Amino acid sequence: MAGNEKIVFVTxxxxxxxxxxxxxxxxxxxxxLESLGYTRVIVQYGRGEYEPDPVITPTFRLDVYRxxxxxxxxxxxxxxxxxxxxxxxxxxxxxxxxxxxxxVNEELMDNHQIELANKLYRDGHLLYCTPSELLKTLQDMxxxxxxxxxxxxxxxxxxxxxxFFGFS
Numbered sequence: 001m002a003g004n005e006k007i008v009f010v011t012x013x014x015x016x017x018x019x020x021x022x023x024x025x026x027x028x029x030x031x032x033l034e035s036l037g038y039t040r041v042i043v044q045y046g047r048g049e050y051e052p053d054p055v056i057t058p059t060f061r062l063d064v065y066r067x068x069x070x071x072x073x074x075x076x077x078x079x080x081x082x083x084x085x086x087x088x089x090x091x092x093x094x095x096x097x098x099x100x101x102x103x104v105n106e107e108l109m110d111n112h113q114i115e116l117a118n119k120l121y122r123d124g125h126l127l128y129c130t131p132s133e134l135l136k137t138l139q140d141m142x143x144x145x146x147x148x149x150x151x152x153x154x155x156x157x158x159x160x161x162x163x164f165f166g167f168s
Contacts, residue, residue: 008033008041009078011071013086016047019131020103024082025052025062032138034060042074080143085113085128087161094125099143102128115164125149 010024023029025043033041040061043052047066055062072092075081081093082101093100102117117128124147129137161167 005040005077006038006079007074007077008038008080008082009071009074010041010043010082011074011089012044012046012048012084013089014046014067015084015086015105016049017084017103017105018045018048018050019105019107020082020084020134021045021048021050021052023103023131023134025064026135029135029138030055030060030062032135036138038079042078044068044071044074082134085117087116090116090120090126094120094149097148099146100126101137101141102126103134104128104130106130112165116161119160119164120149123147 010020012020021043024041030041039059040063043062043064045051045064045066051066052062052064054064075093075096075098078098080101081096081098082103083089083093085102085104090100090102102113102120104113104117117126120126121128124145126146127137127141127143
C-alpha cells in the first residue's frame with residue numbers, strides 16, 4: 001500500500017476534541033473515506049481522552065498518535081486534511097496547498113472558530129462542518145472546487161485575523 005497511499009490526516013492540534021476524534025474514527029466515516037479511495041487515515045488526537053483503536057486491513061489502515069515533534073510530514077503526505085478550527089492548524093494546512101475540511105468544536109464558549117471557518121469557506125479555501133455533519137459533508141464534498149490559499153502571504157491571513165477579532 002505504501003507507494004499508492006491516499007492519506008487523510010486528522011489533527012486536533014494541542015487541544016482536546018473528542019467529538020471529532022470519535023466521529024472520524026467511527027465505522028461509518030471510515031467506510032465513507034475508504035469508498036472515496038482513501039487507503040490510510042492518520043489521527044492526531046492531542047489532549048483528548050478518547051483514543052481510537054488502530055485498524056489494519058489489506059486495503060485500509062487507521063493509525064493514531066497523541067503528539068509528535070512535528071506534524072509537517074503528515075500534512076505533506078496527506079491527500080486530505082481534516083482539522084479542528086485552530087488558526088495555526090488551518091494556516092499550516094492551507095499553506096501546504098492541501099484540501100482542508102475544518103470541523104468546528106461547538107462546545108467552545110465564545111466560539112470564533114465558526115466565523116473563521118465560515119470566512120475561509122466563503123473565500124473558497126476550505127470546507128467546514130461540525131462533528132455531527134462530518135459524514136454528510138464527506139459524502140457531498142468536492143475538493144476540486146477549492147481554491148489554493150495565496151502562498152507567501154501570512155500578513156494577509158494575519159490582517160484578516162486582526163479584522164476578525166477587532167484588533168484593526
